[in-house]
Structures are given as C-alpha cells and as structure tokens.
Amino acid sequence: MAYSEYLVDRVKQRLKGAGLLEEKKMMGGYLFMVNGKMCVGVDRDKNNQQDRLMVRVGKLNYEELLEKQGSRKMDFTGRPMLGYLFIYPEGFDKEDDLDFWVGKALEFNKMLN
Structure with a gap:
C-alpha cells in the first residue's frame, strides 16, 4: 500500500460535514475531493518512505x-505545482497541526465554489 490508512482516517474525520466528499485512489495515493475539487490527499514519499499530506492551498498564502x-x-x-504543498510528518503528527493543514485546504476549497 502506498499510503497510510491511519492518516487517511485522521483526515477523513476532519472532512466530515465539509461538503460533498468524494474519495479516490489515484497516483499511488488517496485523494479527497470536496464539492468536486481536489482538497487534500495522502501518499508516501518514494525516496524516504515517509507518509505525507498533499494539500491544495492556492497561491495567496503559498x-x-x-x-x-x-x-x-x-x-x-521536477516542476513545482504552485498552490499545492506536501506536508511531512513533523508538520502533521500533532492533532492541532493536522487540523491546521486540513483547515487551510478547506479554506481554499470554499474559495473555488
């Protein structure tokens, strides 16, 4: 498996009630779409085997x-995707930190609707 089921569950709990939630397995990871837009995902870095979040935050506070x-x-x-970030474990292991990143992804998601 190319992602952490535990991390997927932690993210899913935070997305409950955020809108129309779709879950997709893609690119070796697990992606959450909110109201039809990519919001946050979970995968594993192939180079160092660390779990990481993929967070869509937009360009404003990038x-x-x-x-x-x-x-x-x-x-x-080899070309950064502006408006998208990878967050490694030191940035989401604590519950407050994961809340922060999922919150940032949801803030941007609401701007897209």
Whole structure:
C-alpha cells in the first residue's frame, strides 16, 4: 500500500460535514475531493518512505505556508505545482497541526465554489 490508512482516517474525520466528499485512489495515493475539487490527499514519499499530506492551498498564502514546519513544494515531475504543498510528518503528527493543514485546504476549497 502506498499510503497510510491511519492518516487517511485522521483526515477523513476532519472532512466530515465539509461538503460533498468524494474519495479516490489515484497516483499511488488517496485523494479527497470536496464539492468536486481536489482538497487534500495522502501518499508516501518514494525516496524516504515517509507518509505525507498533499494539500491544495492556492497561491495567496503559498510562500508563507512554505515556511511552516514539514511544508515543501509539491513536485512530482521536477516542476513545482504552485498552490499545492506536501506536508511531512513533523508538520502533521500533532492533532492541532493536522487540523491546521486540513483547515487551510478547506479554506481554499470554499474559495473555488
């Protein structure tokens, strides 16, 4: 399995009641769509085997959010995807930190509707 079921469950709990929730397995990970838009996902870094979040935060606070612990540019192809971040365990292991990142993803998701 290319992602943590435990982390998927932690994220899913936080998305309850956020809108129309769809769950998809894709790109070796697990993706949550809220109201038809990619919101947050879970996968595993193939280089170091660490679980990580994939968080869609938009471009507005992107640079500021990159400074948060565990945050890195989302890069699958050698070219960063602006508005998307990878969050590594030091940035989501604590419940408050996971709340923060899922909250940021939901904030941006609401702007898309």
